[in-house]
Each structure stands twice: as C-alpha cells, then as structure tokens.
Amino acid sequence: MEALLTALADPARWRLVSLLAERPRPVGVLAQLSGARQPQTTKHLQTLERAGIVTSQRAGQRRVYALRPEPLRELAAALGRLADTADQAGGARETYDRYGLSLHAERLAAEEPGWADGRTFRFHRSLMGHPELVWRHLTDTSLLARWWTPDDLRVSELVFEARPGGRIVQQYRDADDADGSDLVAGHAEGTVEEVRLHEHLAYRLSPLLPDGSLAFTAHVDLGLRPTGTGTGTGTDLDVLFRVSDSTVESADFIAGIEIGFGQSIDRLAAILAAGPHDTEHHTDTRSTK
Secondary structure (H helix, E strand, C coil): CCHHHHHHHCCHHHHHHHHHHHHEEEEHHHHHHCCCHHHHHHHHHHHHHCCCCEEEEEEEEEEEECCCHHHHHHHHHHHHHHHHHHHCCCHHHHHHHHHHHHHHHHHHHHCCCCCCCEEEEEEEEECCCHHHHHHHHHHHHHHHHHCCCCEEEEEEEEECCCCCCCEEEEEEEECCCCCCCCCCCCEEEEEEEEECCCCCEEEEEEEEECCEEEECCCEEEEEEEECCCCHCCCEEEEEEEECCCHHHHHHHHHHHHHHHHHHHHHHHHHHHCCCCCHCCCCCCCCCCC
C-alpha cells in the first residue's frame, strides 16, 4: 500500500494513470498527451509498474501500457474504511467537531476578565457499586488516575489529599504519548475544601496557562447518594461544576468542560460497571503521590 501511495503521489504519474484509465496507450503517445519527454515518461511508467498499478507488453517496436484496476479498487476500499472509522457516530472525530464549535463560541465570548464567572455545569450519573466504592474512586489516586481525564488523555502526575486543606495536583498528557516527549496537555493545581466520608466532596481546581498563570478556578461539588438495597446497592453521583476567576485566555479550557468532564465520569461509570473485583485493588503506575 505504501508503494502504491508513493507512486500515485506524483502529479505527473497521476496524469499518466488518468490517461491509461481511458485505454491502453504506448509510451510515445503518453509522452505527447502528458506534455513530457519520452525518457521521463518511461521512468514514471516503470515506477507505476513496480508498484503494480500498470502492466506493459511489447507490440512491435512499441511498448504499450495498460492500467491494472484492482490495486486502485483496493486503495479506494482502504480509504473508505479509514473514512468510515473517522466518521463513526459518537467517535473521536465527532467529539473533535463538537469541541471546535464550543471553542469558537467561547472565544467570541471571552472579551474581558471574568467573562465566564458564575458559569455552571451539572452532571449526573447512576453508578454501579455502593457509595464506599465510588468514594474510593473519587479520592484514591491509584483509582482516580484511571478515569480523571477525557478519552484522548492520560494522567501523568496526580496528587489528591482527601482531607480539608489537602493539596491537589493534576497533570495529563496525550493518551499515545507513552514516553512523555510531547508537550504536557494540561496541568492544574487546587485544594480540597470539604470532605464528608462517602457522601460529599468539594474542591477547587485551577488549570494553568502555559506561562504558569491561572486560567480559571473550578469549584467542584460532588454528592453521593445510595440507591437500591443490599447487594444491589448503587450510587447516584451529582456534580456541580462552577467557574470563577476566568481570564480571557481560559476560553479554550472552558470550551472543553462539558465534553471532557462528561467523558471522565462516563469512564468512571464504565469502570464500576466492570465489577468491584476489577477495581478494588488496582494500582496505576502512571499516577504519583
């Protein structure tokens, strides 16, 4: 496939393929129609033949070339599969487009400091697992690191001291940046404000701009309520996310709150749905205290 793409990438060779799609033609005629010298045309045709796109045969004093349609159909099918993957409903491309629309709107709105102050986002999820289990996933760094990012990111550093006045540090990178060679995708610092074991957790968290200054402050309030009875007990999680101290430069961050945090707690729901036996004693080597 790589040889095929390389052969077709040259405009002169693409012109020859287009001419041969009409009918087989000899080298001299192809040179005339493409406006190139015959030796140059011959070299291009030899490249196409090595890639399997054309075939040739001697006819008297001439060498006649013909197009092989099968490789082009295979390439078209491969490109179609790539397009279908990118275009699948609910996929990463759809999220990218949604973020782009939100980003455009927030950048237009961010005219002066404080432009987003008071903005609130609400999230609700009905989770499998009793409140004590959910609480561990909200406060234990080894479990928290598994879900506390959007789908395309991973936690690379995490501190979460689950006590009033406790320190929070969250850093994340692209999910595919295994060796940390790419730029840090985000860094935030904050403080735990209220802890009511298995019932209520409140903290403030400030994403930082590239120069280290504050982008905005998120005031996050999480409430847990048990649902059901006995072994079937689940947990209703309600999250209130309020913005303050917003700077003009915070538009890019605020544009991603609804999508990004929503993906995070969807990931939490999926982990809990997998069953407590998969989550009780998990350790994530990508998080640090």
